[in-house]
Amino acid sequence: MDEEYDVIVLGTGLKECILSGLLSVDGLKVLHMDRNDYYGGESTSLNLIQLWKRFRGDDKPPPHLGSSKDYNIDMNPKFIMANGMLVRVLIHTDVTKYLYFKAVDGSFVFNKGKVHKVPSNDMEALKSPLMGIFEKRRARKFFIYVQDYNESDPKTHDGMDLTRVTTKELIAKFGLDDNTVDFIGHALALHRDDRYLNEPALDTVKRMKLYAESLARFQGGSPYIYPLYGLGELPQAFARLSAVYGGTYMLNKPECKVEFDGEGKVLGVSSEGETAKCKKVVCDPSYLPNKVRKVGKVARAIAIMSHPIPNTNDSHSVQVILPQKQLGRKSDMYLFCCSYSHNVAPKGKFIAFVSTEAETDQPAIELKPGIDLLGPVDEIFFDMYDRFEPVNEPTLDNCFVSTSYDATTHFESTVLDVLNMYTLITGKVLDLSVDLSAAGAAEE
Amino acid sequence: MGCGYSLPDRDSRQLGRPNSENGGGQDAKNLRVKLVLLGDSGVGKSCIVLRFVRGQFDPTSKVTVGASFLSQTIALQDSTTVKFEIWDTAGQERYAALAPLYYRGAAVAVIVYDITSPESFSKAQYWVKELQKHGSPDIVMALVGNKADLHEKREVAVQDGMDYAEKNGMFFIETSAKTADNINELFEEIAKRLPRPVIT
Numbered sequence: 001m002d003e004e005y006d007v008i009v010l011g012t013g014l015k016e017c018i019l020s021g022l023l024s025v026d027g028l029k030v031l032h033m034d035r036n037d038y039y040g041g042e043s044t045s046l047n048l049i050q051l052w053k054r055f056r057g058d059d060k061p062p063p064h065l066g067s068s069k070d071y072n073i074d075m076n077p078k079f080i081m082a083n084g085m086l087v088r089v090l091i092h093t094d095v096t097k098y099l100y101f102k103a104v105d106g107s108f109v110f111n112k113g114k115v116h117k118v119p120s121n122d123m124e125a126l127k128s129p130l131m132g133i134f135e136k137r138r139a140r141k142f143f144i145y146v147q148d149y150n151e152s153d154p155k156t157h158d159g160m161d162l163t164r165v166t167t168k169e170l171i172a173k174f175g176l177d178d179n180t181v182d183f184i185g186h187a188l189a190l191h192r193d194d195r196y197l198n199e200p201a202l203d204t205v206k207r208m209k210l211y212a213e214s215l216a217r218f219q220g221g222s223p224y225i226y227p228l229y230g231l232g233e234l235p236q237a238f239a240r241l242s243a244v245y246g247g248t249y250m251l252n253k254p255e256c257k258v259e260f261d262g263e264g265k266v267l268g269v270s271s272e273g274e275t276a277k278c279k280k281v282v283c284d285p286s287y288l289p290n291k292v293r294k295v296g297k298v299a300r301a302i303a304i305m306s307h308p309i310p311n312t313n314d315s316h317s318v319q320v321i322l323p324q325k326q327l328g329r330k331s332d333m334y335l336f337c338c339s340y341s342h343n344v345a346p347k348g349k350f351i352a353f354v355s356t357e358a359e360t361d362q363p364a365i366e367l368k369p370g371i372d373l374l375g376p377v378d379e380i381f382f383d384m385y386d387r388f389e390p391v392n393e394p395t396l397d398n399c400f401v402s403t404s405y406d407a408t409t410h411f412e413s414t415v416l417d418v419l420n421m422y423t424l425i426t427g428k429v430l431d432l433s434v435d436l437s438a439a440g441a442a443e444e
Numbered sequence: 445m446g447c448g449y450s451l452p453d454r455d456s457r458q459l460g461r462p463n464s465e466n467g468g469g470q471d472a473k474n475l476r477v478k479l480v481l482l483g484d485s486g487v488g489k490s491c492i493v494l495r496f497v498r499g500q501f502d503p504t505s506k507v508t509v510g511a512s513f514l515s516q517t518i519a520l521q522d523s524t525t526v527k528f529e530i531w532d533t534a535g536q537e538r539y540a541a542l543a544p545l546y547y548r549g550a551a552v553a554v555i556v557y558d559i560t561s562p563e564s565f566s567k568a569q570y571w572v573k574e575l576q577k578h579g580s581p582d583i584v585m586a587l588v589g590n591k592a593d594l595h596e597k598r599e600v601a602v603q604d605g606m607d608y609a610e611k612n613g614m615f616f617i618e619t620s621a622k623t624a625d626n627i628n629e630l631f632e633e634i635a636k637r638l639p640r641p642v643i644t
Contacts, residue, residue, distance in 0.1 A: 243534035249541035
């Protein structure tokens, strides 16, 4: 490794692997290392033995759960918005050829103690038990407004400038009640808290459109897709892209110490007595703990079950959003469930996650409203991890540190961070105006 | 890229290419299979593929860059065709950083060593173990002793290759990507050994 590189990437989490791939495609000389002997870092998927080692301190999962190899349990569970930014990156880089995706069966929301299907368009709004008869009609009008809204066509704006009008004002115009606003804001626009109400409505309208267009994409019961064999496949696929374009890969490298010159600029990275020189370092927060600060903490439960989440129409893959207001919390709680139908567990087994931005130090108590919706579980694990964001100035030290993965249920914020980092590193903006239908068109 | 191929269960739609899990092609007459190459750096994995797919040999090719997803279709005497989707290691084998993704759904693994390098032959055993860890149990495995044209520098006996292959349920062949010796034979033999899908 005693060579000189344009960029050394540390950690093989999804963000680092996407960046590594993009930079190699750009012709930069990339060395990519990880202290672990597996790909994915915090966005890996574990088999059963790895899961037991991590949470139970032994490598003896009970035999009745089946073969360890048949499990791919995400450490950072999220779904992929079918028309979202990650899909654009996948198509842009042609990494889809290394992966297989399937639609996610269902998208639900917790409201007044019950789990309901998320209505996403005017027709579904009319059928949804989430609203009374008059509210349905008001909601229907609002959905039609959003569906017809076209940023570049003022005729569809109904006289409102959504870059100025707040979401609250827009909703008031349609006379929707707080209960309706709650599921629209959290389960359709996927806001994590209620700040959006006082922000310009354009963002919320765009988010609702993304949801509806993604839902229409694969005619499934949700706007999401998910890779077969789990999310751990994603970093591996982008790592392969990087390698195909000349990136060098080294796993199981202890230390990976970033070396600096007298002015605090990156010199290179040393491991096992060797130093690789480089101009820039890209890494996750764990490789440069002195350049990040803690910004929060995620609490989560991981459950292995033998049934789908109750009241989700027998969905073999599903998301349930529990808006903060429904639970008297500051941030939403999420249920995520995948199963053997996405090859993440043996036949008949389901993997469910309950996660939220932690507000206490007791995940088992804090997550109870979500866990109560799961029904009986075969095994359950609790975990908390800190979230970090960089505090350094990359123009001074040439270090580009990613932000820890948040508790959101999809990848939009993940890809935003990657795109921002890409621009900081290269000075270029990635053009993601790809043909989304390219991925849906039949071959042959 | 891409297709609307859906798996047979539930309302699934796929974003990726058609699935070719373990030799399961479209029909009994036209198979499509994923083939992975394994073996140490420099044994000639890419050269074998380039010879097979493009009929070329480039002695200056050092490390695989750029094209690591080639395909080639061959027709067999029984009028079936087999389309190989060939995955090259893209250099990730160099520091043992080949991802489990690489083995996913592979119907064929070709493990290559260099007959002039005993070290590459013993490393073939490592790759067989990796395959047993990550690969499908019914994968078709071929052990290939490459650079057979360099017989004056031979350090791995033909018998050693044959014995090892037999013990591990693989078939064995020596090839030369340089002279094209046995290259087509290798892929034809693989095609013959592929399990045929059951016609329903």
